[in-house]
Amino acid sequence: MDDYPLLGMFFTILWFFLFIAWISCLLSILRDIFRSADLSGAGKAGWTLLVVLLPLFGVLVYLLARGDSMQERELQEEARREQVRQDYIRSVVNKPAA
Known part of the structure; x- marks a missing residue:
């Protein structure tokens, strides 16, 4: 432990957490690319390769190019999931008891 100072350990931990944040951002963007309905297959392949x-x-x-609409697509997906959830709850509640 004498040859690895506290500041070095701090920077190692900082870089580790920045790496985890980078992976999270990358996965979020890849999820957005494949979920996007307004991109063609070639567009999705191009963005993925890039x-x-x-x-x-x-x-x-x-x-820069598509960041503004990422939140809109996320909100639309959440609204769709909520609608499916509500429809399921209504179908279960409205069933007559056996």
Whole structure:
């Protein structure tokens, strides 16, 4: 422990958490690419290749080009899930008791 100072350990932990945040951001963008209905198959393949082959540049370009609509797609998906959940609850509640 004498040859690894406290500041070095702090920076190691900092880089580890930044790496985890980067992976989370990357997975979020990949999920958004494949969930997007307004992209064609070639567009999805192109964005995926750009994000995977050139990660920093690809993510920054994606966020600049399509970042505004990411939240809209997320809200639409959540509204759809809520509607399916409500429909299921109504179908179970309205069934007559056996």
